[in-house]
């Protein structure tokens with residue numbers, strides 16, 4: 001089992017990538033293979049999808065667990081996935097390295113308490129609620145145990161209607177610097193449109209946060225959810241190169257900055 005300190009390292013930039021949701025074995029395995037070839041270590045994809053509309057794709061659920069197992073075992077990737085209910089923790093324990101709590105459940109306190117089980121050492125990614133303050137975000141982290149939490153800024157709701165949400169780098173930096181927490185950012189959900197992802201990724205890398213989580217799909221236009229914001233592996237490759245360049249400037253001493261390789 002990995003722990004938070006295995007993922008968050010001074011001067012390194014954690015990259016988590018993968019499709020919004022697991023749709024089929026072939027869809028997940030194929031994009032995971034491509035990402036692994038690019039050096040990505042942590043694969044993200046959701047089995048359970050909390051959707052605003054009951055008519056939207058709800059996720060494949062436990063049926064997709066063997067597909068994630070294959071990615072973990074054959075490709076040697078770490079698996080990050082979202083839990084929307086505490087009953088999902090036990091059946092997935094052997095496969096899921098980085099459980100995460102999505103923005104809609106940031107204040108699902110029973111879920112947070114269940115994830116805070118002291119016998120569990122896994123890092124937990126806690127995404128910020130769409131209208132949560134930094135204080136509320138940290139209070140939620142306390143339910144899990146701050147020392148295991150990796151925060152993730154994923155955009156908050158503001159007066160703008162030109163993008164899905166607004167990436168609050170201010171709040172992310174306050175959480176990091178004032179509260180000494182590792183913080184990632186998610187440009188995909190913040191923007192909701194794929195054309196903005198490369199530039200937002202540069203901003204995130206330059207901000208000095210600890211890493212990024214990006215949605216990547218081989219055929220975004222056919223994706224069962226969040227198609228408009230998912231980028232192709234080709235675009236992701238360019239983004240990786242640019243992030244690497246920024247980090248080489250920021251950490252001029254270090255030549256190994258991308259925490260993508262194992």
Ligand code: PEP
Pocket residue numbers: 020046101102103104127154189
């Ligand atoms: C996700 O990461 O797939 C997701 C649903 O994000 P959020 O909870 O931030 O909306």
Ligand code: MN
Pocket residue numbers: 020021189215225226
């Ligand atoms: Mn998504």
